[in-house]
Amino acid sequence: MKNNYSKRTKIVATIGPAVSSKEAVVSLIKAGANVFRLNTSHGTLDDHKQKFDLIRQVSNELDTYCAIMVDLQGPKIRVGNLLHEINLLNGQEVIFSHMLNQTDEKVIPVDYQGIANDVKKGSKILLDDGKLAVVVEDVDGNLVRATVVNGGVLKSRKGLNIPGSTASLNAVTQKDIEYIKFAVDAGADFIALSFVRQKDDVLLAKKYINDFNSNIPVIAKLEKPQAIDNLQEIISVADCVMVARGDLGIELSPVEVPICQKLIISECNKQKKPVIVATQMLESMINEPIPTRAEVSDVANAIIDGADAVMLSGETSVGKFAIEAVQTMSKIAEHTENSVFYQFDKDFEMSEDMALTRQAIVFGADKMLKYVNAKAVLSFSHFGYSTRLMSKLKPSVPIILVSDLEETCRKMSLAWGVYPFHKKWDNVLTGDLLLKIDEFLINEAGLKKGDYIVITGSAPNLITGRTNFVRVHKIGT
Numbered sequence: 265m266k267n268n269y270s271k272r273t274k275i276v277a278t279i280g281p282a283v284s285s286k287e288a289v290v291s292l293i294k295a296g297a298n299v300f301r302l303n304t305s306h307g308t309l310d311d312h313k314q315k316f317d318l319i320r321q322v323s324n325e326l327d328t329y330c331a332i333m334v335d336l337q338g339p340k341i342r343v344g345n346l347l348h349e350i351n352l353l354n355g356q357e358v359i360f361s362h363m364l365n366q367t368d369e370k371v372i373p374v375d376y377q378g379i380a381n382d383v384k385k386g387s388k389i390l391l392d393d394g395k396l397a398v399v400v401e402d403v404d405g406n407l408v409r410a411t412v413v414n415g416g417v418l419k420s421r422k423g424l425n426i427p428g429s430t431a432s433l434n435a436v437t438q439k440d441i442e443y444i445k446f447a448v449d450a451g452a453d454f455i456a457l458s459f460v461r462q463k464d465d466v467l468l469a470k471k472y473i474n475d476f477n478s479n480i481p482v483i484a485k486l487e488k489p490q491a492i493d494n495l496q497e498i499i500s501v502a503d504c505v506m507v508a509r510g511d512l513g514i515e516l517s518p519v520e521v522p523i524c525q526k527l528i529i530s531e532c533n534k535q536k537k538p539v540i541v542a543t544q545m546l547e548s549m550i551n552e553p554i555p556t557r558a559e560v561s562d563v564a565n566a567i568i569d570g571a572d573a574v575m576l577s578g579e580t581s582v583g584k585f586a587i588e589a590v591q592t593m594s595k596i597a598e599h600t601e602n603s604v605f606y607q608f609d610k611d612f613e614m615s616e617d618m619a620l621t622r623q624a625i626v627f628g629a630d631k632m633l634k635y636v637n638a639k640a641v642l643s644f645s646h647f648g649y650s651t652r653l654m655s656k657l658k659p660s661v662p663i664i665l666v667s668d669l670e671e672t673c674r675k676m677s678l679a680w681g682v683y684p685f686h687k688k689w690d691n692v693l694t695g696d697l698l699l700k701i702d703e704f705l706i707n708e709a710g711l712k713k714g715d716y717i718v719i720t721g722s723a724p725n726l727i728t729g730r731t732n733f734v735r736v737h738k739i740g741t
Contacts, residue, residue, distance in 0.1 A: 540678075551585075
């Protein structure tokens with residue numbers, strides 16, 4: 265499948281019942297999906313294994329590289345399995361208790377054992393992303409009695425939040441460990457860690473990944489107030505960050521979320537880490553074929569802020585218009601990226617924590633683009649380190665990555681503006697190799713004879729060394 269350079273911002277699509285067929289996955293990729301998210305809060309290991317294999321199969325058949333993200337549930341508190349939906353009425357008394365399955369219609373099950381310890385009279389409990397709310401009246405042993413203050417229909421397995429709670433939930437649960445092993449065994453490209461509060465949460469997840477003899481990158485999902493307090497140190501140890509606005513907007517006031525989003529994106533760009541903006545971006549498209557104007561503005565503003573990727577959740581996993589949602593997001597990205605408002609500060613500070621030579625190379629390459637009217641950056645990279653640095657500069661042209669590792673090509677599916685190709689070209693950059701590169705650029709990458717490009721790579725080995733050179737090249741000469 266030929267690359268389309270018109271969209272630089274990457275799209276993460278959550279896989280689910282609405283897109284469980286091969287035809288649907290093909291359509292999602294052709295519509296612009298770059299990364300597929302497996303939400304382990306729902307489904308079984310076997311379900312996710314089938315989805316994983318399907319995505320890999322389709323990607324191979326389409327000759328494209330799509331990354332797979334295993335999103336851990338984390339210490340998420342949820343309502344248990346109800347006997348049937350409950351219509352909660354304002355003023356109604358309800359009872360909560362720790363259990364997985366409802367056995368008494370008068371008691372709402374909660375899968376968190378410590379719920380009776382973490383609330384007191386006057387505590388507010390929010391349900392289903394804050395749509396429903398109750399206030400605690402008293403705690404009697406393992407029973408929590410409360411009054412409904414914002415009613416509605418409650419369904420099984422909906423989320424439950426206790427804002428301001430001091431609950432000492434484990435950062436990585438036993439279920440998460442099982443899915444980390446699954447991710448390692450299956451060869452996932454990213455693991456997303458939910459409810460990160462401090463950098464030690466990320467380091468703990470990395471320890472478990474390492475225990476299974478892997479180094480899969482960790483995406484820190486920021487959805488707790490503590491994460492905002494510890495923002496810089498969390499980003500410093502994470503490989504990528506997700507602005508998970510759903511729970512963040514419950515734990516904080518919703519009016520605080522837009523500024524938090526800008527703060528997180530700004531700090532990620534400063535630390536040169538990829539950042540995803542997620543949750544309810546095109547929510548109305550779960551049931552409607554077109555989004556609201558406010559949703560379109562939301563996606564566009566996240567892109568203008570500097571997000572590397574935007575994510576669809578229910579829109580693709582259970583939505584009636586999953587393919588249309590990805591197509592719409594792609595169109596929003598293309599239009600926004602071509603606007604006069606899509607401009608970024610190119611004078612990033614050199615970081616002492618990163619390889620200075622590689623920083624200097626990519627910064628220099630970016631500045632060279634306009635002087636020769638280059639049509640692309642050609643980045644040779646083994647693990648993609650320098651390519652990711654180039655991506656964070658958001659250059660004016662596509663970044664064509666050539667790597668000798670397929671897993672690097674897949675991981676680059678999350679990097680802004682990067683289009684990966686798998687080639688075994690780890691040779692000294694001779695005249696013969698340049699001829700082969702020219703042939704590739706014209707026949708596979710869609711460039712033309714006479715176009716200028718800027719090449720970055722390493723010498724003497726072109727790919728597997730550390731990036732140490734930048735070169736201007738005219739195709740076909």
